[in-house]
Structures are given as C-alpha cells and as structure tokens.
Amino acid sequence: MRLFDTMSREVKDLQSSDGKTFRFYCCGPTVYGPAHIGNFRTFVLQDVFRRTLELSGMPTYHVRNLTDVDDKTIRDAEAAGKTLKEFTDFWRDRFHDDCNQLNNLEPHLEPSAVEHIPHQIAMIEELMEKGHAYRSDDGSVYYKVSSFEGYGRLSRLDQRELRAGASGAVSDDEYEKDSVSDFALWKSRREDDGENYWSSPWGEGRPGWHLECSAMCREYLGDSFDLHSGGVDLVFPHHENEIAQSEACSGHSMADHWFHLTHLLVDGGKMSKSAGNFYTLTQLVEAGFSPAELRYVLISAHYRQPLNFVAKDKDGKESFPALAGAGQALQKIAKFAHVLKQQGKVDTPVGFDALKDVTDLGSFAAAFDGLLDDLNTPDALGQVFSAMKGIKPDELSEVEARREFMGLSVIMGALGLKLPVVEEKVKAEVPAGIAEMAQARWQAKQDKDWGEADRLRDELADAGWEIKDTKEGYELCPKN
RNA sequence: GGCGAGGUAGCCAAGUGGUAAGGCCGGGCUCUGCAAAAGCUCUAUCGCGGGUUCGAUUCCCGCCCUCGCCUCCA
Structure with a gap:
C-alpha cells in the first residue's frame, strides 16, 4: 500500500519495520464533549486505512490514546461539579458508542493520559537531564525548542516566520517561558484545577498536552514505529512537539510515516457552534439518517482534500442533501449485493476476518487498487459503481456470482460500509x-x-x- | 504578514499531456391502465490570461477567488 507522508511530502510505500505487523499510533479525542462529524472524518478514514492494510494481508497494531486531562476537561468537569474521571468516562463512553455506530474497528490499545502520568514524569526528567527542558519559577517545566535541531521539519517551520500569538490566543504562562515557541511539559497547579493535580519532582501540577502521546508511544510502540496519524491541525504544534520530545529522548526517528487527514468543511466553511453548523452523529441520527450514510459521505472525498459536507440545500434549509444522496447510493449497492448473494447462493454471513482470505476480487479489483494507491476512497467508490454497471448478475454462474459478491464484500469491508438490509420479507x-x-x-x-x-x-x-x-x-x- | 490546500456539470467528487470516473438531483425512454418501484439513458470544452508543446483541464508564469492553519481545534 502506498500513502502520502507529510514528512517527506511524497507518496511512499508502507512497510512494517518488524516485517510482521504494521504498528501505528493515532491521536485520539479529548473527551470533554461529543465528538463532531469533522472529528469522525479523521477517525473513519484512519479506520479505512487500517481495514485496507489488513485486507491487503498486513496485520496491524493500532494504538489510539484518550486525552482525559487538559485545560478543557478540567474546566468543564469543574463546571459540571463532577470529578475529572466521572466526567471524562462519560464522554469516553459516548465516543465509543459513536465509533461503534460508525462501524470503526476498536483500536488494539486505547491508553489514557491520566493513566500514564508516571511515564510522562519520567520522560520530563530525562529531557531535563539531557538539557532539553527547564523549570520556570512557578514550578512549570518547558521544553527548550532551541535545543532540538530538527524542530520544524514536519511543519516546515524552518521555512516560515513564526508569528507569536497570530491566532489571537496568548496564554497567561507566556512570560514564564524563555521563548514563545517553548511549550509546557508540566503545568504547575492552579487554583481552578480543583483536585486535579499530581505531584512531581517540580511540584504539584499536571502534564502538558503534547507529552502524553510521546510517553504512550514510547511505552507501547517503542522509540520507533511505522506510522503516526492525526488531523492536519496537529501537524503544528502537536506532532512537531511530539517529535522534539521523543527524538530528544531516544535519539531515533519517531515514526517512519506521518499520515494527516484534512478537515471537513460544512457548507463551505469551518464547523463551529457559533456558525450553527456544528453537527454530531446523534443529531444526524435524530434527523433520520443512518451512521452508514454519514460514513459514506465522510469517505466520499480523498483524505487530503477538504471535504464539503452539505447540510443545507439551495434554499438554505437544513435538509442534509448529502446524506440523503448517500442513502440512495447505499441502497443501490445493497440491492446489487443482495442479488449477487442470492445468485451465488451465499447463505452464511461473511465477517471482516473471513474477507482477509479472499484473493480474487473479480470485477472489484480496481476498486481495491484505488484504496491501495494513497487511500483513494472516492476512486474506490466510483470503481464499485462502474464494476456494477459491467456485471449482469443473471448471466453469471453461481461460482462467478459468488466471486463478485465476495469481491464487493471486500471493498465494503475495507470501506467499513455496512449495507442497509434489503427489505424482501x-x-x-x-x-x-x-x-x-x-x-x-x-x-x-x-x-x-x-x-x-x-x-x-x-x-x-x-x-x-x-x-x-x-x-x-x-x-x-x-x-x- | 507567513505556511498550506483548492477552484472540474445544479450539488458532491475522481482523474489524465492526446479532447473528462462515479454518486445525488433533474430530463428522457422501457415497463405499466395510471403512478410508484425497477431497468436503461442524457447532461461539463475542467476559475481567468499568457507560455511550452503536434496537442494542456493536466506542465510553467501571472492574475482573480475560496478555504484552512499560525501554540493545546481531528
């Protein structure tokens, strides 16, 4: 399988470094509220990526973290009068529920930040010993960006001008740092943190956001692993900082491949609560659409292109024409699959694992090729319909029909699309x-x-x- | 200001140096008493202006426009 790599800016072949299992890490959600459909574009495409790899014959080991301690989780847990754990457990469960509905495979491991505070502290100590971190007067610890030579390679920061506070957000720890680009590894305890603090060699406080991923990657995937993934917004600063932390500790390249997913737009713009175009899966299901329809829409554009989710029709009415269209398209595939299935006399359900043994995809081979070539989901979808057009089910023998059915099933399995049940009885x-x-x-x-x-x-x-x-x-x- | 992505039919969206997949919607046809359903089918000179080339939507230059990011947002 070939995939674009953000670091080298080219489409590269994917290889498992241990020759057996493709080991990769995805930055997971911050569990402080419902994930929106933009978040799920990322998680769904990562899932399609994994499914495709597995169906191509490469076993995977998929680690995805949960961010259950940061400014927002603490702030909102305090506001809700709940403990941090109660609060984040609730939203974690909601997230899992959404993922299940969307038919995402569960990661093999889902470590959380709070469970790995000792690992993070150990990493800070190592960074301080090696001269990459310093303690400020208030008990926070910062990473000294100037101490890491490769800083900025991923985001090409070295080729651009860093404009401090260009986003308008200036944090109040600004003057504790030696340099604006330095970032927190440990944040000293503040009053509004409530009971949410941990002790450390530098005083009470909590870990900085970037550190958790470095610590958990190291714990479960080692100093070097095959691929690291997340939304494009994480390229800078999050992944840049992870690289600085991890590589300064280990001296090794953190990940062989960086896989970033472009954001979802809604009606041509960024999704935000104030714009009134902020959607969650629950909302769309309540509006009468299925998770599979949303999934179809989310994979209908290439992952490196912005995808415009159309929520309002030409009259400005919120009628979700994109989802309605997806429903029609899925029906079409489902009916076709149903006919093939009957013609091929396939009477047992075919699970995802069974699809791994399918070698002859028949007319649907081109669709799978699309996925293998930089995860081109829209091309794969197009190939599916083209293949369907070329097949006359009633002219097929039982064996041929079965082969086509299995081929189509592999594609649906790779895309993670659960077809609607064809009503016949x-x-x-x-x-x-x-x-x-x-x-x-x-x-x-x-x-x-x-x-x-x-x-x-x-x-x-x-x-x-x-x-x-x-x-x-x-x-x-x-x-x- | 910097960095990045992009402008392909009514909408969504692939792709290619030799006149452009697919889906939705809409139109037509078949079927049908009519309708629905189903099946078939139709609809684009690829933002604008130059250049390179036998030939460009695809490469190069300029312009216009859109969107995203710029320290904790996937």
Whole structure:
C-alpha cells in the first residue's frame, strides 16, 4: 500500500519495520464533549486505512490514546461539579458508542493520559537531564525548542516566520517561558484545577498536552514505529512537539510515516457552534439518517482534500442533501449485493476476518487498487459503481456470482460500509387489515376496476404503506 | 504578514499531456391502465490570461477567488 507522508511530502510505500505487523499510533479525542462529524472524518478514514492494510494481508497494531486531562476537561468537569474521571468516562463512553455506530474497528490499545502520568514524569526528567527542558519559577517545566535541531521539519517551520500569538490566543504562562515557541511539559497547579493535580519532582501540577502521546508511544510502540496519524491541525504544534520530545529522548526517528487527514468543511466553511453548523452523529441520527450514510459521505472525498459536507440545500434549509444522496447510493449497492448473494447462493454471513482470505476480487479489483494507491476512497467508490454497471448478475454462474459478491464484500469491508438490509420479507410484518386492503386492490386491478384500485392505493398510502407493483405481483413497503 | 490546500456539470467528487470516473438531483425512454418501484439513458470544452508543446483541464508564469492553519481545534 502506498500513502502520502507529510514528512517527506511524497507518496511512499508502507512497510512494517518488524516485517510482521504494521504498528501505528493515532491521536485520539479529548473527551470533554461529543465528538463532531469533522472529528469522525479523521477517525473513519484512519479506520479505512487500517481495514485496507489488513485486507491487503498486513496485520496491524493500532494504538489510539484518550486525552482525559487538559485545560478543557478540567474546566468543564469543574463546571459540571463532577470529578475529572466521572466526567471524562462519560464522554469516553459516548465516543465509543459513536465509533461503534460508525462501524470503526476498536483500536488494539486505547491508553489514557491520566493513566500514564508516571511515564510522562519520567520522560520530563530525562529531557531535563539531557538539557532539553527547564523549570520556570512557578514550578512549570518547558521544553527548550532551541535545543532540538530538527524542530520544524514536519511543519516546515524552518521555512516560515513564526508569528507569536497570530491566532489571537496568548496564554497567561507566556512570560514564564524563555521563548514563545517553548511549550509546557508540566503545568504547575492552579487554583481552578480543583483536585486535579499530581505531584512531581517540580511540584504539584499536571502534564502538558503534547507529552502524553510521546510517553504512550514510547511505552507501547517503542522509540520507533511505522506510522503516526492525526488531523492536519496537529501537524503544528502537536506532532512537531511530539517529535522534539521523543527524538530528544531516544535519539531515533519517531515514526517512519506521518499520515494527516484534512478537515471537513460544512457548507463551505469551518464547523463551529457559533456558525450553527456544528453537527454530531446523534443529531444526524435524530434527523433520520443512518451512521452508514454519514460514513459514506465522510469517505466520499480523498483524505487530503477538504471535504464539503452539505447540510443545507439551495434554499438554505437544513435538509442534509448529502446524506440523503448517500442513502440512495447505499441502497443501490445493497440491492446489487443482495442479488449477487442470492445468485451465488451465499447463505452464511461473511465477517471482516473471513474477507482477509479472499484473493480474487473479480470485477472489484480496481476498486481495491484505488484504496491501495494513497487511500483513494472516492476512486474506490466510483470503481464499485462502474464494476456494477459491467456485471449482469443473471448471466453469471453461481461460482462467478459468488466471486463478485465476495469481491464487493471486500471493498465494503475495507470501506467499513455496512449495507442497509434489503427489505424482501416485509409482508410478514404487515398488519392483517393492510394486507387485506392490498389484496383487494390487487384484485380490483386484475378486474380492471381502476377507480377502486386507485382508491385503495390512496387509502393504503394514508395508512403509511406504499405499493410497488412488479411483474408477478406487488410489494408492500412502509413509507418513511 | 507567513505556511498550506483548492477552484472540474445544479450539488458532491475522481482523474489524465492526446479532447473528462462515479454518486445525488433533474430530463428522457422501457415497463405499466395510471403512478410508484425497477431497468436503461442524457447532461461539463475542467476559475481567468499568457507560455511550452503536434496537442494542456493536466506542465510553467501571472492574475482573480475560496478555504484552512499560525501554540493545546481531528
């Protein structure tokens, strides 16, 4: 598999350094509120990445952290009158629930920052010994950016002018630092931290944000591992700082590959609460859309391109046309898969692990190639529809149909798309009165009593049932 | 101000030095008593102006416009 690497700025082949398992780290969520759909663009694409690797025959080891201590978690836990743990556990569970709904595989390991404070303290001590960190008067510890030669390589900071406070945010610890670009490894205890502080050789306080990832990567993946991933916003300063911390300690290159995901835009702009375009999975589900539909939308653009999530239609109404379209597209695939499945007489469910044994993807090989080439999900999706167009299911033998079905299943497995269930046995759940009415209408139709037939059809529609005539008979579907 | 991404049909979005995938919507056709469903099908000279080239949407230069980031936001 080939993937763009932020460090070298080129598409590179992915290789497992130990020759057996591809070991990678993803920066996880800060659990202080519901994750929004932009967050999930990142987590879903990382999941597609992992699924593709595994289906290509490369086992993975996926570590994703939870940030459960920082300014926001502490602030909001205090405001909610809860302990930090109660507060972050709640939002962690919510996050997991969303991930499950979106069909993301669980990381193999999900360490949290609070559980690794000793590891972080040990790392700070090592950095101080090696001359990369200093303690300020208030008991905080900062990383001395000027002490690390490679600083700025990832974000090309060396080629640009660092403008202090350009974002408008100037923290109050500004004058404790030797240089504006130095960042906190340890933050001394403040009054509004409440009970959320830990003791350290430098006094009470808590770890800085960047440090947790360095410490946990080191603990679980070692000094060097295969790939590190996160949203583009993390390139600077977060990942730049992680590199400075980790490499200053170990003397080794931290990760062979840096995989960054571009942000989701909503109606052409950044998502924000004040703009009224801040969406969570729960909200969209409440609006009547499925997690699979959201997932489809999130993978419909290449991960290095900004993706414009259309929430409002041309009239400015919040009708989520993108999700509605995704629903249609998924239905189309689901129906096709259903036909192939029947034609191929596949009667057992095929799980993700079973897909790893599939070697012949039939007409869907091109779609998988798209994924292997820099994780081109929109191309893969396009190839799926193109392949479908070229297949005439009823002309296939059972073996051929089964092969195509398995090929399509591999692609859906790689994309993590759970297809909607194709309704075929709805009749069983139809209330007796409705079924009678439908039968009467069918009879009227056979008798060419159009007036009566239409009247009954309208009546059924009022009762919430839709008639779909076929060659042999008719189907009843609940209207939604 | 700096850095980065981008402008492809009504919308979303791939891709390529030799006249452009796919999805949604919409139109047409088939089927049908009509409709729905289903199936088939149609819709773009790729922001603007130069240049290189036999040939550019694809390379180079300039311009216009959009978006993101610039210390804790995926």
